[in-house]
Structure formats: structure tokens, C-alpha cells
Amino acid sequence: MQGSPLHLDELAQQFQEIKPPLSQREAVLEANRCLYCFDAPCIAACPTSIDVPTFIKKIATGNVFGSAKTILEANLVGATCSRVCPVEELCEGACVLNSDHQPIQIGRLQRYAMDYLYEKDLMPFEVAAPKAKKVAVVGAGPAGLVCAGELAKKGYDVTIFEKRSLPGGLSTYGIVVMREPIRVALSEVAFIQKLGVKLQTEVEVGVDISAEKLLADYDAIFLAVGMGQVPDLGIVGEEAKGVTEALSFIAETKLAEKEGLERLSKLPIGKEVAVIGAGNTAIDAATIAKRLGAERVTIVYRRSDKEMPAYDFEYEFIKNEGVEFRFLSQPVEVLHEDGWVKGLRCVKMKLGELGADGRRGVEASDESFVLSCDQVIKAIGQEKLSLAQLFSLETDRGYIKADETCQSSNPKVFAGGDCIRAKGAAMTVTAARDGKIAANAIHTMLTQ
Amino acid sequence: MADLSINFAGVKSPNPFWLASAPPTNSAYQINKAFEKGWGGAVWKTIGTPVLNVSSRYGGFEYNGQKLVAINNVELISDRPLEVNLKEIRAVKKLWPDRAVIVSAMFEADPKVWHDAVKRIEDTGADAIELNYGCPHGMSERGMGSAVGQVPEYCTMITGWVTSVASIPVIVKLTPNITDIKKPALAAVAGNANAISLINTINSVIGVDLDNFQLKPNIGGKGGHGGYAGAAVKPIALSMLSEVMTLDPFKSYQLPISGMGGISTWRDAAEFLLLGASSLQVCTAVMHYGFRIIEDLCDGLSNWLDEKGASSITEIIGKSAPRYSAFNNFDLAYKVVAHIDPAKCINCNLCYIACDEGAHQCIDLCVDGVKINPDSYAGAARAKPVVREDDCVGCNLCSLVCPVDGCISMVEMDSGRDSITWGEITQKLPEVTLKWDEMQKYREEKGIHIH
Numbered sequence: 084m085q086g087s088p089l090h091l092d093e094l095a096q097q098f099q100e101i102k103p104p105l106s107q108r109e110a111v112l113e114a115n116r117c118l119y120c121f122d123a124p125c126i127a128a129c130p131t132s133i134d135v136p137t138f139i140k141k142i143a144t145g146n147v148f149g150s151a152k153t154i155l156e157a158n159l160v161g162a163t164c165s166r167v168c169p170v171e172e173l174c175e176g177a178c179v180l181n182s183d184h185q186p187i188q189i190g191r192l193q194r195y196a197m198d199y200l201y202e203k204d205l206m207p208f209e210v211a212a213p214k215a216k217k218v219a220v221v222g223a224g225p226a227g228l229v230c231a232g233e234l235a236k237k238g239y240d241v242t243i244f245e246k247r248s249l250p251g252g253l254s255t256y257g258i259v260v261m262r263e264p265i266r267v268a269l270s271e272v273a274f275i276q277k278l279g280v281k282l283q284t285e286v287e288v289g290v291d292i293s294a295e296k297l298l299a300d301y302d303a304i305f306l307a308v309g310m311g312q313v314p315d316l317g318i319v320g321e322e323a324k325g326v327t328e329a330l331s332f333i334a335e336t337k338l339a340e341k342e343g344l345e346r347l348s349k350l351p352i353g354k355e356v357a358v359i360g361a362g363n364t365a366i367d368a369a370t371i372a373k374r375l376g377a378e379r380v381t382i383v384y385r386r387s388d389k390e391m392p393a394y395d396f397e398y399e400f401i402k403n404e405g406v407e408f409r410f411l412s413q414p415v416e417v418l419h420e421d422g423w424v425k426g427l428r429c430v431k432m433k434l435g436e437l438g439a440d441g442r443r444g445v446e447a448s449d450e451s452f453v454l455s456c457d458q459v460i461k462a463i464g465q466e467k468l469s470l471a472q473l474f475s476l477e478t479d480r481g482y483i484k485a486d487e488t489c490q491s492s493n494p495k496v497f498a499g500g501d502c503i504r505a506k507g508a509a510m511t512v513t514a515a516r517d518g519k520i521a522a523n524a525i526h527t528m529l530t531q
Numbered sequence: 532m533a534d535l536s537i538n539f540a541g542v543k544s545p546n547p548f549w550l551a552s553a554p555p556t557n558s559a560y561q562i563n564k565a566f567e568k569g570w571g572g573a574v575w576k577t578i579g580t581p582v583l584n585v586s587s588r589y590g591g592f593e594y595n596g597q598k599l600v601a602i603n604n605v606e607l608i609s610d611r612p613l614e615v616n617l618k619e620i621r622a623v624k625k626l627w628p629d630r631a632v633i634v635s636a637m638f639e640a641d642p643k644v645w646h647d648a649v650k651r652i653e654d655t656g657a658d659a660i661e662l663n664y665g666c667p668h669g670m671s672e673r674g675m676g677s678a679v680g681q682v683p684e685y686c687t688m689i690t691g692w693v694t695s696v697a698s699i700p701v702i703v704k705l706t707p708n709i710t711d712i713k714k715p716a717l718a719a720v721a722g723n724a725n726a727i728s729l730i731n732t733i734n735s736v737i738g739v740d741l742d743n744f745q746l747k748p749n750i751g752g753k754g755g756h757g758g759y760a761g762a763a764v765k766p767i768a769l770s771m772l773s774e775v776m777t778l779d780p781f782k783s784y785q786l787p788i789s790g791m792g793g794i795s796t797w798r799d800a801a802e803f804l805l806l807g808a809s810s811l812q813v814c815t816a817v818m819h820y821g822f823r824i825i826e827d828l829c830d831g832l833s834n835w836l837d838e839k840g841a842s843s844i845t846e847i848i849g850k851s852a853p854r855y856s857a858f859n860n861f862d863l864a865y866k867v868v869a870h871i872d873p874a875k876c877i878n879c880n881l882c883y884i885a886c887d888e889g890a891h892q893c894i895d896l897c898v899d900g901v902k903i904n905p906d907s908y909a910g911a912a913r914a915k916p917v918v919r920e921d922d923c924v925g926c927n928l929c930s931l932v933c934p935v936d937g938c939i940s941m942v943e944m945d946s947g948r949d950s951i952t953w954g955e956i957t958q959k960l961p962e963v964t965l966k967w968d969e970m971q972k973y974r975e976e977k978g979i980h981i982h
Contacts (some may be wrong), residue, residue: 120878
């Protein structure tokens with residue numbers, strides 16, 4: 084594998100945000116198209132209940148600062164959400180204009196207001212008088228940031244502990260550059276810090292600081308640690324060079340882009356790349372591989388397109404990227420030569436009976452084939468973290484068990500985001516909602 | 532294809548669309564270009580006494596992202612020498628014998644000056660003279676323009692000076708900056724005008740710059756009232772046209788009216804024609820988009836006439852004018868109620884909030900036909916607007932705010948009452964109009980319930 088075959092300007096083109104920002108006039112015209120519905124269904128469709136018609140009306144009147152404040156009052160990671168939310172499934176999907184016209188581009192309008200605020204470095208909130216209560220937040224991803232920010236606004240002494248070197252969680256490491264460059268994620272973190280939140284990076288709970296110490300030193304704890312590593316496939320040859328997992332692959336491109344295109348162009352990329360799995364992360368990894376200049380990118384999935392977990396619009400998007408699909412194909416061996424990947428042997432699968440999850444099961448056939456490739460990217464879900472054990476918390480199918488206020492089995496410990504997502508869609512916006520719910524619950528608990 | 536040609540007080544043009552006296556008719560260059568595009572006529576930008584213009588002249592009214600819903604201006608009459616204008620007018624008319632070339636004029640109140648001006652204008656071969664009694668800025672301070680239009684006696688006097696010597700038709704252009712447009716209209720008739728045109732621009736301040744507090748347009752730190760024109764003024768123009776059309780010399784078409792004020796499309800044009808205008812003048816839309824808009828003005832109007840089975844424009848002129856009436860004559864027994872088509876409703880519920888807070892509380896939000904309280908409702912199903920027909924006063928507001936064409940219609944209902952007007956009640960039952968208890972009795976007797 085070598086660096087990207089693309090010229091730097093070509094690479095810049097490939098890695099700029101897929102949807103361009105709205106110009107001021109575009110934003111005003113689009114905002115004016117909003118009907119300003121009375122009981123707008125977009126608000127109900129937003130897990131964080133952003134008052135969409137109000138923030139859009141404010142863009143229309145030229146009160147963009149007020150618009151950004153309206154968004155942030157409901158969702159402190161509004162800039163990330165405006166880029167990564169599956170809006171077709173949420174606010175824009177609920178827009179009444181779907182049936183009569185085109186839905187309002189709510190996501191892009193939200194991004195316009197958020198970019199305005201961050202570019203001008205404005206602060207719309209006044210922080211309440213300090214309270215003599217301390218809250219520890221574990222994990223600086225969306226859920227942790229929102230919880231920390233909401234509590235800091237109320238005057239709590241909040242510290243976030245983040246094991247990685249950069250804060251932002253998936254916004255920083257996991258969302259592809261073309262959807263959200265790192266600078267956006269980091270400006271969101273900086274905003275939370277301006278609310279008074281203290282941030283300690285490269286501090287891993289259970290390694291650098293014990294759960295016991297957190298429990299002893301803080302009045303409440305919010306766990307928002309997300310998910311763990313991508314597990315091994317458990318197939319022969321998996322250890323070969325050129326086999327990587329999707330999240331590290333995406334994270335490398337994020338960090339490289341942050342340091343400049345030169346760095347990005349030096350990332351090793353195969354000529355023929357096989358991506359295993361068909362979730363949204365697999366789509367992201369395949370997109371990155373293609374845009375870095377891989378000649379052929381193939382998504383290998385053991386079920387059919389009907390069962391694939393990626394959003395429909397992601398599937399449509401990736402087809403236009405020129406990515407190929409091998410459905411009903413189960414990888415069984417990584418072939419290699421001199422330690423380097425040279426192919427992926429797959430068994431052809433057949434669709435079976437409807438399973439309990441509503442998807443049809445698959446069973447192996449006698450046929451197999453070899454997909455030629457010099458890079459294999461695994462995107463087959465993530466392992467659950469063991470933090471629950473450190474805090475002696477009850478779990479639900481490996482996820483931390485939390486009630487509707489995000490409270491865990493230890494009343495002092497709350498949890499939110501992907502680490503409690505035993506059911507429902509794991510989205511940035513649901514993580515943000517958890518952070519808000521937990522902050523309110525912690526506030527209620529600490530004021531009793 | 533319907534015949535679009537008109538004969539307006541003896542002035543003929545192949546279509547009813549004339550460029551109004553304004554910046555687009557400042558020069559032969561522009562008018563030649565306009566005629567090439569198909570304009571039926573042009574009223575030359577007002578010629579008259581010497582002037583000097585200011586820089587920064589127009590202000591724009593933008594609404595919800597739409598530029599130039601209206602414009603205002605402090606530009607004066609032509610600032611080109613009289614001789615240059617007269618020479619160009621002659622050349623244009625010679626080049627375009629089938630188009631209407633009308634000369635707008637404004638001079639100081641001296642009969643000799645006017646007599647001389649009329650002669651010189653007629654010498655160019657122009658088809659008519661339009662007297663500018665409307666310009667609301669700059670010239671009015673010098674006793675011209677709207678300063679004449681606002682004083683019926685001046686209007687009659689100066690019109691008389693012109694008509695006494697003119698051999699071509701004289702059109703008097705009225706200012707809307709008065710309380711009763713009928714007064715100056717009759718003053719023009721008294722001065723033997725051959726036609727009138729209306730409306731000129733309306734006094735206006737277009738806005739204030741929120742960054743530096745300057746008025747718009749900003750003329751070296753100052754601003755003032757300017758002439759307001761464009762789409763936003765159309766309803767005012769239609770109202771004034773309708774008022775004048777109630778006067779005998781106009782109702783009988785003894786004197787024709789050239790209509791203007793916000794005509795941007797053939798639809799606007801058709802409305803002016805229906806209310807009695809028989810030639811149409813356009814300015815702001817051309818200032819915004821150029822002369823090329825004449826194509827759809829003619830094409831759209833022609834297609835509409837065909838659709839209505841009219842073979843010529845004259846067949847539809849004034850068709851709606853007799854319907855213009857006074858409140859006293861409206862039928863109090865006429866009743867419409869709002870009907871929402873559930874198949875078309877997109878559930879924005881703007882009708883609900885408009886009715887509830889802006890009108891008469893006759894629309895409920897319902898789930899499965901049961902009224903809900905939107906402040907406390909937390910169900911998953913979207914509440915739908917339902918009209919309580921018995922309470923609906925037929926105000927139209929819901930149908931006006933509804934964003935979906937044809938979703939809310941106002942349906943005529945039998946009120947069960949005999950036709951009667953306020954005028955008739957005043958005459959037959961005057962006590963009902965004076966005492967609330969008598970009114971209550973009358974309502975009960977007639978079954979008029981106001982919730």
C-alpha cells in the first residue's frame with residue numbers, strides 16, 4: 084500500500100464538506116420558505132426538541148445570533164448535529180412541505196447559524212453563580228459535552244475525563260471529514276469549556292484514575308464513554324498486514340486532515356479495498372477509501388441490501404461514489420502473501436427464514452469466491468466497554484443499564500450516549516438528548 | 532388571438548402597455564430599445580424646467596427575501612436639456628409611427644410658458660401630452676408636480692391653459708397623495724382634459740439603515756420623502772381607479788383612464804383593465820427586469836383574453852367596475868364559511884393559529900374528531916384543523932394564510948335570511964343602527980348569532 088495517488092488539490096476537493104455552506108442570501112431565501120407552522124412537527128421529530136421554526140425565522144429576520152442561541156438552548160452540539168443528523172429521518176422528514184413541495188433544508192440552516200456563532204466566537208449564555216457541587220463526566224463525546232455544558236450553565240463545577248488525546252469523541256474521531264472536519268468538533272468543545280467545564284484528556288478511568296476516587300471526590304458522575312473496539316472477525320489470516328478496522332481508518336484521516344493535506348495524502352491506501360460490513364460506518368470507510376484514491380472499493384456483506392443497517396440515503400450516496408457491493412457474501416479467510424493481504428475468500432450465502440429481529444437469516448452455500456484486494460477494512464460493530472464493572476453497575480445486554488432519567492443502578496452514577504444504547508438508534512442527537520436529560524436529573528438530585 | 536390594440540382618447544397603440552414617465556423613458560436610446568422589444572407606447576420622462584439631480588436616488592423595499600417589492604425615488608424630472616429631449620422625441624416618433632409617444636411635461640405656473648411648451652411638444656409629432664401633477668418630491672417644493680395635483684383649482688387652471696391651445700390629447704396624471712382622488716379627477720375634467728392617468732408615486736420613506744441610522748436612500752447623511760412605486764402599491768392604485776370610475780365622465784367612458792401603480796405582470800394588467808383602465812403604464816417592473824417583460828405582458832394577457840372568449844381588449848375593459856360599491860350596499864345576508872379539504876391539508880396549522888389569535892376562534896385542533904388543547908396535548912398523532920361552521924364568520928383569513936392552493940375554500944351557504952343592506956336597515960329601521968338593545972332584538976328576530 085502507498086499514499087494517495089491523487090494530487091493535493093484533487094484531494095482537497097474530495098475531502099471538503101459534501102454539502103457546501105449556505106451563503107447569507109441562500110440562507111435567508113431558504114428560511115423565508117419555512118411556513119412557520121403552528122405546532123411544527125419538526126420540533127417533535129428532533130430528539131433534542133430544537134425549536135426549528137423559531138431558529139429559522141430568526142435567520143430570516145437577520146437575527147442569526149438569536150437563531151444560534153435558540154439552537155444551543157436545546158442542543159449544545161448543534162453544529163455537529165447539523166452535519167451528521169439523518170435529517171431525512173428526523174426534522175426534514177417531518178416537514179409539512181414534504182407533501183406539497185420540498186422540505187426546508189433544516190440541517191443546512193442550522194449549520195449556517197452554528198457556523199456564524201463559532202466564526203464570530205460569540206457566547207449567548209450567562210453562567211449561573213458557582214455551586215459547591217462537583218460533577219465528573221467520563222468521555223468527551225457529544226453526550227458528555229452536552230451534560231457537562233448544561234451543568235456548567237447551572238453553575239456546577241464540572242470536569243470531563245477523556246482517555247484520548249483530543250476531545251469530541253466520535254465527532255472528532257469517527258465522523259468522516261466530508262461530513263464534519265475536526266475543527267467543527269473542537270470549536271464545539273471549546274464552547275463547552277467557555278461555559279466553565281474543565282477538561283482532562285489522556286486520563287482513562289480505571290487506569291489513570293480509579294472509579295472509587297471519582298465516586299469519592301464527586302457528587303455525581305456521568306458516564307458517556309461510547310463503545311469500544313471493533314472486534315476481530317475470527318477468521319484465518321486476519322493478522323495479515325493491510326487488515327485494519329474502520330474506526331481507526333477513519334480517525335487517521337480525520338487527524339491527517341487536521342494537520343493538512345500533505346499528511347492526508349501520505350496515508351497508506353490500497354488499490355483494491357474490501358470493506359466488511361454494511362452499516363453506516365462501513366459506508367463511511369468505503370467513502371474515505373474511494374476518495375483517497377482506491378481504484379476499486381467493494382463492500383462485502385453477508386446479507387442482502389434489504390437487511391443492511393445503513394440508512395437508505397447513505398446507500399444511495401455510496402452507490403454514486405462508485406463503490407461496489409458483494410451481498411450475501413461471508414468472509415471466511417484473508418489470503419496473504421509475504422504477510423500482506425492479497426485477497427478475501429468469501430462463502431456465498433442464501434437468505435433463510437425471518438428472524439426474531441425482523442430480518443431474514445442467512446445460511447452458507449457450497450460456493451465460495453475470492454475477492455482480490457490489498458486492503459481489508461473491518462466495519463462490523465463495536466465491542467461494549469467494561470466500565471460498568473468498574474463502577475459495579477447493572478448492565479443490559481452488555482450496555483450500562485439506565486432508566487429514563489439516565490440514572491444507573493448506582494443513584495450517584497448516570498450514563499448516556501452509545502454506552503446505554505441497548506435499543507434505538509445510536510445517533511449524535513440521541514446522545515445529546517441523553518446528556519441533557521442526565522444534566523437535568525443530576526441537577527434535580529443535587530438540589531434536593 | 533385577441534386584438535390587443537387600443538385607441539385611448541385618440542392615441543393608438545398596438546398593445547395597451549406603455550412605459551410610464553420615469554427613468555426607463557429618459558432617452559431615445561431606451562425608448563427605441565423598448566419599442567424593439569414590443570412596447571406599445573412610452574410616456575417620455577417629464578420635460579420641463581431646469582433641474583439638478585442628487586446622487587443616491589432610489590431605495591428598495593425587500594420583503595422576506597424578495598427584492599424590490601417596492602421602490603422609492605427622489606429622482607427629479609429629466610435633467611437633460613429641453614432641446615435634446617424634443618429632438619429625440621421627434622426622431623423616435625418618426626421611427627415608430629405606430630407606437631404611442633406621449634410627452635410628460637411640468638413647467639412653472641405661467642400660461643405663456645405652458646403655451647410655448649405645448650407648441651414645441653406638438654412640433655415633435657408626439658401623440659399626446661401628459662401633465663405631471665403628481666411628482667411628490669423636489670418639484671413640489673417649487674410649486675409644481677403634486678403641489679398642483681393637491682389643489683384642484685390649480686389643477687383646473689393649468690389644465691385649462693394647456694387644453695386651450697393643444698391640438699393633441701391632454702392627459703392629466705393624478706397624485707395619490709390626497710384624501711379624495713375624485714376631487715383632482717373632476718378638476719382635470721373641469722380643465723377640459725381628454726383623459727387622466729393614475730396613480731403617480733406615493734410619499735414614502737423606504738427605511739432606515741440599522742447599522743448607521745441613515746435614512747434610505749442616504750443622500751450625504753440626509754434622506755427625505757420619495758415617490759413609492761412597485762408591486763406593493765397596486766391595491767392603492769386599484770382603489771383610486773375604482774373611486775374615479777364611479778364619477779360620471781369616467782363611468783360613461785367619456786374620458787378614459789390610463790392605469791398604473793404596481794403593474795408587474797399581465798395579471799395585474801388584467802385587473803386594471805377590468806376595473807376600467809383602458810391603457811396601462813409600467814415602470815418599476817421594467818426598472819427591475821428590463822424591457823423584455825413586455826413579451827409575457829402581451830402573451831399572458833392575450834392568452835387570458837382568448838380563454839375568456841374576448842376577441843379584443845375593449846370587451847373586458849371595466850367589466851368589474853360596476854361591482855365596486857360601498858359598504859352600505861353590501862348584502863348582509865350573504866354568507867360564506869371556510870371549508871378545509873383534508874386531502875390537501877399539509878397540517879401546518881397556520882389556519883388554526885390565525886383564526887384563534889387573529890380572527891374569531893372558529894377552528895379547533897382535533898385528534899380523531901375530538902378537540903384538543905394544543906398547550907397540553909402530547910399525543911403522537913398530529914392534530915388537524917377543523918372548522919366549526921356555525922361559528923365561522925366567513926372572514927377568509929384562514930384561506931389567506933393557507934400555503935396550499937385550493938385547500939381552504941370559502942363556500943357560500945344559505946344564511947336563511949332575506950337580502951338586506953346596511954343602507955336599507957338605516958333607512959327602514961334606523962333605531963337598530965343607533966341602539967344596542969334594538970340591535971339585539973333585530974339579531975334575535977333574524978337569527979343572527981355572534982359568538
